[in-house]
Amino acid sequence: MSHPAPEELLLDYAAGTLAPGPALAVSLHVALDPAARRMVEKLGALGGALMEGEGEAPFDEALLQSTLARLDGIAVESRPPPYVPRPGFEWVPEPLVRHLEDGMRWKRVFGGFEEMRISLPGEHRVSLLRLEPGRGLPMHRHVGEEFTVVLQGGYTDSTGNYGVGDFAVGPGPEQHEPIADPGEPCIALIVIEKPIVLTGPFGRFLNPLVRRGVI
Amino acid sequence: MLSPDEAADLIEAIAARQDRAAFANLFRHYAPRVKAFIMRGGTDAETAQEVAQEALIMVWRKAASFDRGRASVATWIYTIARNKRIDLARRAGRPAIETEDWLTVFAPEEADADKSVLAGQTYTRVKELLGGLSADQLVVIQKAFFEDKTHTAIAEELKLPLGTVKSRIRLALGRLREALEKEES
Incomplete structure (x- = not known):
């Protein structure tokens, strides 16, 4: 079943x-x-259709002339390969290519998975995560909205099985523990509005670090 | 008035031979509409006019990437105008996205090229469908597209529960999807 x-x-x-x-998460989906x-x-x-039906705002013919004059210096670009x-x-x-910078590497994170942070303006923390088959993310619950798009492999949690292209919306306050499926490592883009709260035995000690974006 | 086919011919003329007369025709039709669209989001007339000019210059630059099989001209110019509106938000110090992202959504893709022949009809049909939406449905759709608002913001503004706004949007989108899928099958 697809998501x-x-x-x-x-x-x-x-x-x-x-x-x-x-927007990046949805564009990848x-x-x-x-x-x-x-x-x-x-x-x-x-x-x-809405724009076409909106009607016309007054427009000065002189602006067309000045626009035509500007076109002298602007080439019609050939279609990109x-x-x-x-x-x-x-x-x-x-859509992800332009967000990957040269020299970006997977960084091992506490809990047995790897992360690549993507730098975007705005309030969200945007990361690529890579999990080896059978590995899970630490038990956590969501505080704000969370969007996940699977890019390679797949994972399974209490809400179902997610494969390439599937989109998951953070389910709110309930706990869940995704585990990577057998086969290739699971790679997913995760967009988190607010830091997640770890609920496992070490969560109490780690949450301050999560909040500061250290892990 | 410009028919969808005539508009597509004009863009192809720009792509093939940098046809300035074709550009002028497109400009006369679309620049005032883009300006009206940008003004609906609360932008002043002068800025909206600049944005419309920038959007039409983008149409010139990217004309070769237009594919009449994938999107109508109105749809394509709408996406460009929307990108320019996002640029405008960025200049105003609000978070914005890389606008080129949006163009890739409408980039030609071989994988489902067979679905593409319907682009022109889709547009015409969507136009008819809009006339069939209830006033309640139309207002949430218009606000979403024109006023740069998420459905959460729309709910706050209309003083409606978020669930009501979501269900109106779903109903409107459901009608859109059903009608279009019936035609595709």
């Missing part, structure tokens, strides 16, 4: 109102899930 993003979130994405972190892509295209058509992932980065969908 699509909620339609309201696709609407906010198509309308351009999402914050940078959630859209890149990987043909049904989501078709829905976003329909929502784009909706935006186009289709996206080809770099070797070793086959799991990277096109």
Whole structure:
């Protein structure tokens, strides 16, 4: 069973109102899930129809002339070549490429998984996580919203099984413990509004570090 | 008035031979509409006019990336205008996203090219469907698209429970999806 993003979130994405972190998560889901892509295209058509029906604001003909004059210095760009992932980065969908900087490396994090932080403006913490098969994330619960998109492999938690392209919305206050499926390591983009709260035996000691973004 | 096919011909003329007359035609039709769209989000007329000009210049630059099989011109220009609105928000010191991201959504993709022949009809059909939405549904959809608001903000503004706004959006989107999927199958 596949896990699509909620339609309201696709609407906010198509309308351009999402914050940078959630927008990146939805863009990766859209890149990987043909049904989501078709829905976003329909929502784009909706935006186009709304704009077309909105009527015209007064516009000065002189502005057209000045715009035409500016075009002298602006070339029509040729169509960009289709996206080809770099070797070793086959799991990277096109919208993620520009967020990966040269020299970025996986960093081992307490709890047996690896992380690459992605720097984006806004309030969210955006990370790529990599888990070896059978490994889990520490038991945690969500304080704010959390969005997850699977980019490679898969994982299973109490809410189901998630594969490439699947989208998970943080389920609120309940606890859950995702475990990576057998096969390739699971790689996922995680966008967290507020730091998560660890609920395992060491959680009490680690939470202050989580809050400060140390781990 | 510009038909969807005529508008697509104009963009292709820009891509093929940097056709300035074609650009002028597009500009006369779309610049005032983009300006109106930007003003709906609360932007003043002068800034909205600049944004519209920037958006139409982007249409010129990116004309070769337009694919009439994937999106109508109105849809494509809408996405460009929306990106420019996001740029504007960034200039105002609010968090914004990398606007090129949005263009990739409408980039041609071989994988489901077979779905693409319907782009023109999709647009025409969506236009008709909008006329069939209830006033309640239309207002939440318009606010989402025009006023740069998430559904949470819309709920606050309309003083409605978030659940009500979500269900109106779902109903409106559900009607949209059903009608379009019926045609595709």
